[in-house]
Amino acid sequence: MIISVKEVKKYICCVLIPLLVGYLSSILAQAISGVDTITYYHELIKPGFAPPGIVFPVVWTVLYILMGTSSYIILSQRRNETKIKDAMFYFWAQLGLNFLWSILFFGFQLRLTALVDLILLFAFVLIMVYKFYKIKPIAAYLNIPYILWLIYAIVLNYFIWFINK
Template identity: 45%
Template sequence: MNKLTRILTVVVTCLAVGYFSSLVTQSSIETWFPTLIKPSFNPPSWVFAPVWTMLYIMMGIAAGLVWNRIDSEKEAVRKALIFFAIQLALNALWSYLFFGLKNPLLALIEIVLLWLMIYETYIKFAKIDKIAGYLFIPYLAWVSFATVLNASIWWLNK
């Protein structure tokens, strides 16, 4: 498999995870979420879809670049991609916990674990491919913001 095929495979996978996560989110965005008290820094709802789309594309490119190094750094790439898969699963789980179960506290606990897995994935990716590491920085920053937002929503609505 060539580099471009690997990148496209992971980008499509990430976008699919994002799409299925959005299915859980949709009904709550229209019903439950508007009833919550939100902090003043809560972005408008229309911001989330384009931001997440770009983040999923960037993380897919990053993982594809790392996967492309499998022949020269087999063990490091294998470990990095395991962390990547775990963080991607946790990313999807957050939507289910927050919007599906309507449980901001459980989602808050989970997003801290997600952040740690993203950070560890970033560290592992950066050691294998610097560009892959750089591509993870906006994701890490956004989930940092999302963690503060999640905590604020929980606090304001407890």
């Protein structure tokens, strides 16, 4: 199977968009708070199951690549444009909620509001995964690590909010 240059560019674009959204969210959060997110995270009182701050950029990079790959798979389907547009609506909505989380949690230090955002994000990701599954199951499966990470993130965000009230 030969892959065209056009398809390679499309794939790179699909992967770069979530990576850039995550990076810009982090930069904006730091600009708003005036504190590096790793420093802010380090200074919080955290539960014993909280990972070291260095884990987050690694995990999110992998998740953004998987997210972008799954969107590429969906956008590459040649049938049922209505289903694809519907599924991609949820992709873009969850990406927007994802973007907001760092700004809320780190930038404005609104940990409870960030938790609400995370719960909404989780709901949108579940809907997105369901819609991706109806179009191309592998695109849904690529988001299973994202779902698992969000469950962990919700629990972690809750305990950080509760402990640091």
